[in-house]
Amino acid sequence: MAEHTMVAALNSALRDALAADPRTLVFGEDVGALGGVFRVTEGLQAEFGRERVFDTPIAEAGIAGICVGLAMAGWRPIAEMQFEGFSYPALDQVISHLAKYRERTRGRVGMPAVIRIPSFGGIRGKEHHGESPETYYAHTAGLKVVVPSTPLDAYRLLRRSIEDPDPVIFLEPKGRYWSREDGDLSVEGPGLGRARVVREGGACVLIAYGAMVGRCLEAATALAEEGIEAAVLDLRSLVPLDVGAIRDAVRSTGRAVVVHEAPLTLGMGAEIVARIVEEAFDHLEAPVARVTGPDVPYPPASLELRYLPSIERIANAVRTVVAY
Amino acid sequence: MNETASTDAPIVRLVAPDGTAVGDVEVGLSRDERRKLLRLMIRARRLDRECWALQRQGELTVYPPFEGQEAAQVGSAFALGPDDFVFPSFRELAAALVRGVDVVEYLQYHRGTWHGGPYDPIASRFAPICVPVATQIVHAVGWAMGATFDGSTACSLAYFGDGSSSEGDFHEGANLAAVFRAPAILFCQNNGWAISVPSNEQFVAPIAARAAGYGMRGARVDGNDVLAVYAVTRDAVERARAGEGPTLIEAVTYRIGSHSTADDATRYRDEAEVAAWGERDPIYRYRTHLLDAGTIDDAFVRGCDEEAEAWVAEIRAELTSLGEPPVAEMFDHAFADPPPTLLRQREELLGDG
Amino acid sequence: MAARVFTLPDLGEGLDEAIVSAWLVGEGDTVSLNQPFVEIETAKASVEVPAPFAGRVARLHVAAGQRLAVGAPLATFEVEAAVETTPVTATPAVRKLARDLGVDLSMVSGSGPGGRVTREDVEALPRTANEPDHVRRVTAAAEVPVSLTRRAIADRLTRVAAIPQVTTFRTVDCIALEALRADLDVSALPVFVRALAQVCGDHPMLNARWDGERILLFHDVRVGIATDTERGLVVPVLADAGSHGIAEIAAEIARLADAARSNALTPGDTDATIAVTNTGSYGSEFGTPLLNPGHAVTIALGVIAPRPLVIDDAIEARPACTLSLTFDHRVLDGATVGRAFGALVELLESRERLDALRR
Secondary structure, three states: OEEEEHHHHHHHHHHHHHHHOOOEEEEEOOOOOOOOOOOOOOOHHHHHOOOOEEEOOOOHHHHHHHHHHHHHOOOEEEEEOOOHHHOHHHHHHHHHHHOOHHHHOOOOOOOOOEEEEEEOOOOOOOOOOOOOOHHHHHOOOOOEEEOOOOHHHHHHHHHHHHHOOOOEEEEEEHHHOOOEEEEOOOOOOOOOOOOEEEEOOOOEEEEEOOHHHHHHHHHHHHHHOOOOOEEEEEOOEEEOOOHHHHHHHHHHHOOEEEEEEEEOOOOHHHHHHHHHHHHHHHHOOOOOEEEEEOOOOOOOHHHHHHHOOOHHHHHHHHHHHHHO | OOOOOOOOOOOEOOEOOOOOEOOOOOOOOOHHHHHHHHHHHHHHHHHHHHHHHHHHOOOOOOOOOOOOOHHHHHHHHHOOOOOOEEEOOOOOHHHHHHOOOOHHHHHHHHHOOOOOOOOOHHHHOEOOOOOOOOHHHHHHHHHHHHHHHOOOOOOEEEEEEOHHHHOHHHHHHHHHHHHOOOOEEEEEEEOOEEOOEEHHHOOOOOHHHHHHHHOOEEEEEEOOOHHHHHHHHHHHHHHHHOOOOOEEEEEEOOOOOOOOOOOOHHHOOOHHHHHHHHOOOHHHHHHHHHHHOOOOOHHHHHHHHHHHHHHHHHHHHHHHOOOOOOOOHHHHOOOOOOOHHHHHHHHHHHOOO | OEEEEEEOOOOOOOOOEEEEEEEOOOOOOEEOOOOEEEEEEOOOOEEEEEOOOOEEEEEEOOOOOOEEEOOOEEEEEEEOOOOOOOOOOOOHHHHHHHHHHOOOHHHOOOOOHHHOOOHHHHHOOOHHHHOOHHHHOOOOOOOOOOOHHHHHHHHHHHHHOOOOEEEEEEEEEOHHHHHHHHHHOOOHHHHHHHHHHHHHHHOHHHOEEEOOOOEEEOOOOOEEEEEEEOOEEEOOEEOOHHHOOHHHHHHHHHHHHHHHHOOOOOHHHOOOOEEEEOHHHHOOOOOOOOOOOOOOEEEEEOOOEEEEEEEOOEEEEEEEEEEEEEEEOOOOOHHHHHHHHHHHHHHHOOHHHHHOOOO
């Protein structure tokens, strides 16, 4: 047993993937010699050489676009966008091509590419360094979207995403990069499309992903002291979405609260509430609550804590839902 | 108004518009290959006109004609080897023809039965039709990088228009190609118009002049001179295979027709300009040259015409008998490993498992 | 127009029922909001209730003098449609529960916030509220108000039904009894009562009471005589029946009956130890009389009428009746009762022994 930070776990995942599959490539801005601005790719270029791990010019559309050509030439590209706030120039290549190529070619040419994007808030970052872009990708048919919440799961999910034959947008919660977890790094366990109950509880289920999973666990601990036992469900991937796990959790509790950093309107919460209504309507004892960021651009560092769902906001939502 | 002579950039031309040789026409092609070039151009034009008619008859939804650009496409595509890979935009039917792409499959794009055309891109070495202009340039560069990682000497060729040169992806693709010394040929058909915007409103300096800015080789060629186009492209291919990196080629040509069957160029273009470019027609020019050189005779030309006629009739027959694609295909190719939620939608829409 | 049902509100301090003393309006009347419309009597006070709606009185659900529970329908009003009835609110889970149980949510009053019907509201419903529609739609032809007396009787008998009681029957050859009573010019009842009291002397377990932890035996045979009055069944007591002759008992029975009918019984006239009911007076041959609480035995005297009896191996028409004796099985068993019952019948069939009880 060893202790791993999420950065170290992701680094190991990339290392192990590069070693296991000689067709994998890792590239992006500052990923080579520097090892990435968060050190996620540290040591990889030295180990695997410049042909497997290389830096690119600052050209996000180009980085995403060469994934298409490389995939057509039989490679498995693992590209990095340095921050979610800088990933948008690549959206055309991602939406118009990475997501569509398999369908366009009637299944002949797949895009087994992974685009890793340090995302979400909680690091008191500058503008464009704390946003939540997941719904742009989740709403683009043809893409898979994965969000780990812990170091061990980050290893597992990144390895599985790299092995996945479809294009995966891998959103890493940078606010949790330095979180630690004891255990062995392993690909064994649930893969993409499977949520995980990280806390059992009968009163209500908290549904979250990324950094908000940990925050929900903290809220659940506080609520337990009041006699409210809340379950916590880590979605792990947004596409495919584990609708069965959401359904089962709501059927057994009758009450749900969805938590995400992204702004309220048309966030993942909206999709989850719709699925709950479709799958577990007759079990609802209360309306589903959403605890999210407000519908404003991501704020500066000094306001970040007021923007992000806090333990108290989450706990209050559970209390309200339980008392309905 | 597109002026070819009014710039400082030298333009490669081997055969003048009237068919006389003005340069070294010995470009390394055999006699058969020279004749083949003409046959291909004649076929291409015949097909292009048939497609226009098919659209007007409701057999195709929208069709972008390439008349006037036969030499630019045929000459360049002819210079590629069997392992090289073409990344077209949406007007490269002539290039597709040269590369052996199944024409009926290609035209299914324009019939609205499948995006990109259902031909096998990998087998055809011809990527699907690409509509977001300039995005295919980056694909071509990525493919070329991948080829070098495999130690292959194959190269890629991206076709794009003068309008695409304004897009960010042109710049990113060109820069990436240069930085990575990718064996990619960036082939711009400057046909004078981006829908209704003339090229003198699209950019200021000649496109080929940008090559120096990226640190790559550039060439400007008379796009209506098939031998010149072939030679310039051949040169770029050989450099790419030799590991000398990318080349930016600007083939100056003219879009005789409208942007597409949905456009009417008479609303924004001067008929005198069109007529002037008609005087520089690529097929007339090359046919005259070959006749003068004794490489072909009138019977050959007639044979090409008849053969093209028959061939096009076959295509028409096959194309017009195509049915609708099965609805299930909409669901079956989105993912290699589809999410269960999608499979449920498939069941619901199709009414069965 | 919309129907609005007004239910009996809680008129104060947790009272759960009241009596409608008087209606101040009639069905079909139009009332204005707050117009006095009914007088309600609770255990604590008499209250005048103002009309909760303006509109037409469509139905009065309770007759004057009737008792009803808080929350039960009092009257239905027809009001202007502008007065919107609030739709029933309930969560999806509760709606499904109601569907599964066949409960019409509009019939359930909601205890949740804003009148929301909760799961507990649905689960607490008595099953009668869940009767299918066709049963609820049957309307009664008439309604008989229940007097306090009848209600008290009903309550008592419901309690009595819990006692383990068995009825046993004997037929009595009444030739001797008929001769005696004709002689004394009395009815059969006083003869029977005196005979019973006599038997209780020898069989004291008949004159007993189950006390939960013990059985109480009484010397004084206090016979409760079931008497029918306008108000219902009344059971005045004939005390010390073993000490009086048949003629005196006959006089006393008459006196008690008069007092009962004119509602002039004194407290001393209550508290029997054993009960007798003359069911023969309305033609009943035999029955299963219910015990009065506190009695170990009650006997019903059936009608005396000619019957074919076997006398000395031959069938003869004799005046006869059946006695129906119900006993508390906690106090008595069949054998004990059998011996006592047999003794009673023997006594009633013996002219000689009945004669000894004349005075």
